Amino acid sequence: MTKGVFLHRSDSIYQDQPDSHYQFPSSYLSRASQCVGDWIIYLEPTKAGKRGYHAVARVQQIIPDPTLDDMFIAMIEPGTYLDFDREVPFRDVDGYPERGVLNGEGRISGRAQSAMRPISDADFNRIVSRGLLDQDELLPRTGSYAAHQVREEAAPFLFEQERDRVPLLTNRVVRDRVFRSKVLQAYDSTCAFTGLKFINGGGRAEAEAAHIRPVEHNGPDIVNNGIALSGTVHWMFDRGLLSLTDDLEILVSRGVNDKDGIRQLINQSGRAKVPIEAYMRPHPRFLQWHRENCFKG
Structure with a gap:
């Protein structure tokens, strides 16, 4: 097993869903197979956008693509995908940060052009350390905590290559906090259904990060499986009293006892307000799951 870097762009010609599968040609099969059972980092190429290294996941298995000859699919282990709190x-x-792409003279080598490549543990830990808040910021603590705020002034990590970051990636508390941070950043701490943005004196947002497909039902910790909702709306969404169509129209269940009150609470347009960036918006496959398995139409 070895860790790896997989290049991914939102406008990819391949049929990728980074949280569940990654499609690639047979020419990369040998490299991809080395990563089975281990972690990979997703990298958006500079020419495709500014996200850089932006997420991690663990490869569960490699299978032939059932729809295309000479193509394969890296299946991602459910529940392992995690967006970085900050892109690297x-x-x-x-x-x-990925020093393995440099040659002996310290210059970029042809290795950097490879869409799938192995990465050393030191490089992996270095990138993850920069992509996630420090462990002390992520683990439980008492008192108020502005989980959605990113520390721009964070000091560099010392000896970061010697710190194993993998335990952080599987810690449920860490994943919940990173998910909340990422979703609230995407929605500017504003409830998508009501348009309300409340921040308390300690700098903590009232809005919560709701999973559209819950974790207990194999919902991934990915921004497009999340939506920022106020506490009351979140409660109604989780209980199937509210949902969304694929084009973001807010659905109100027939089981609601005060539809007029709900209509006054939600956006006058009757539609959810979502991020401009397409990759951050609720994905139709998660919305469909919520309508079919949770919403009480």
């Missing part, structure tokens, strides 16, 4: 540039002021 391919190159920053400190140089290249």
